[in-house]
Amino acid sequence: MFLHNLKYEFLQNIRQKELIGWMMLFPIVLATLFYVAFGNIYEKEKVFSEIDIAVVEVTKDDIFNTVLDELSTGDEPLFNVKYTDRENAEKLLRDGDVLSIIYVDKEMTMSAASKGLAPSIVRSFLEQYTNQKTIITETAKTNPDKLEAVIKSLSNEIDCMNTKQLSNGNMDPYITYFYNLIAMVALFGSTNGVFSATRNQGNLSAIGARKCVSPTHKLKTTIASLLAAAAAQIVCVFISITYIVFILRIDMGDKIAMIYLSGVTGTFAGTSLGFFIGSIGRISESTKYGIAFPVTMISCFLSGLMIADMKSIISQHCPVVNKLNPAALISDLFYCLSIYDDYSRYIGVTATLLIMTVLFTAGGFLLTRRKKYASI
């Protein structure tokens, strides 16, 4: 009987026109718009991903020049080097034409206009070079024929180190829009949750009344309804993820199965939130939808769906919001998968979402169970 309920509840959910429109097509349209809007920026960043630096040669260092040449040529150069004098280099730095200046002297030094990833790469390159310079000098003296190979090896090492630092996850700020978009689809499950709650309450719908007078236990019909609502929403979330990852080819990392699993976790949280809202008080079904939708959208706004920096602004001023905002937590799941190699933070965020799911569901059941129908 449970499977019978589940089957028909799922069909009801999946056949809702609003579901097809809002949950399936809208995210695809929005993802496409994001892609089109940020597409040019992606291209630009790709082309100019090499770091513009100025090199001021106070003293001549041929080995350094050779290493630098290695790193500024090829298909994916790390540096775009301009050899110049101190005065011009400082002008270039002020004008923003270069991000760092390297002063080649007995001791390598550098200056940069601001902090950030590019100056830190230049700094680590200089440290690496200083550490390895002795080996190169020794090789030049003892095995000059192997000098080229050693320089190449050092260049590769620096390149690999920096490349790894750059590409250990997609760190561009625009990816958060896609994370939040998926979080939004998952949280749209709240409307399905409201649908489940109201269709099982005798005072809110005639269908609820008909279910309540049947000999099937209310818990059974409600659980079937809730699971079906979540399942229908999971279909929508999977469609969105598939579109973003495989059609738009947005880099969300290589843990694809985990990305889908995160979508499931998020959907459970969203559906249970809606179920809780749907079970509150003696308010009408439309009012409950009127609560669930803005809650979802505000949650997504605070998580950065409309303004990418919103999450970090909240993190600075009121970090607890990010720890309780389901949309922020869902987008955090994708961020964790993309950025971190270990799962400790991911597990923490998942646990928070699952606790929320349990609390919302249990709260919804308690509210429904205690319901005294005032009027029908």
Next chain:
Amino acid sequence: MSETVVKIENLVKRYKELIALDHFNLEIKEGEVFGLLGPNGSGKTTAINCLLSLLEFDKGNIEIFGEKMTPENYKVKREIGIIMQNVAVFDELTVYENIDYFCGLYISDKETRKKYVDEAIAFAGLESFTKFYPKKLSGGLLRRLNIACGIAHKPKLIILDEPTVAVDPQSRNRILEGIQSLNKNGATIIYTSHYMEEVEQICTRIAIIDKGKNVAIGTKDELKKMIRNTETITIEALRVEESVKKQINSLEHVYETVHSDGKLVIRCSGGKHNLIKILGILSENDTPFGRVYSEQPTLNDVFLEITGKALRDGSDENNKEEN
């Protein structure tokens, strides 16, 4: 002697200050088609919802099939079919799926359920519409689907709460015939309506409810005998002298004479040949008159006399819209 199917004793239901059911009593026997008649807001639906444990009540006792009715009494619930005032079907499921879904809440065996669903479809005359979604159905067909969903599991007690609202005459007749056929097949029916013609047509016993109270109960003939009026004579007459009215009013069995809007309405209590006597007075006084009607009392007259107001007070507008 037939068994008691429903027994309601001293039921009290309050909505804050408003008393919806005021020490309401009812006993329905097996095999009856029992009518609950009353205007909108009289307490019919509240009584039904209390009966089904959809509403908690403040005081009283409800027994169905000899067992106390509670939300957890699944044994009793299994024997009840409900057809709500508002259509309770899923817009997202087809006709067949809707009936199968609701039948599945009662019948777990697949084969039995399929048989029952097919029978319910045939009963409601929905064979040509099994793959239709409810939004594609006319008002009458939708009501028939609503009924099929409520009776597919073959309940012993069927509660129909105003099932013919917004239904065309053809579908209405079909629904009423269907209810009678369900009764013939052994089901006890509780039928609420403010359409007194329907109640008169199908109900074996009727309770008149007003302000949450059961003001009269009996067969339609028993109810009609409870009131003074036995005959209402209406005569189209543009002008009637006051002296003529007095003469008519002085007749032995006439207790009320009213002339308005070109109609002379005379209410009689008992007696024979009242019409002949009245027409004689009009002729003697050279009072011209047109068409003449003589009507037996209706349930509306019963209601009017018992409660002091017309049965359709406050519901006339609804009826016009619905029809």
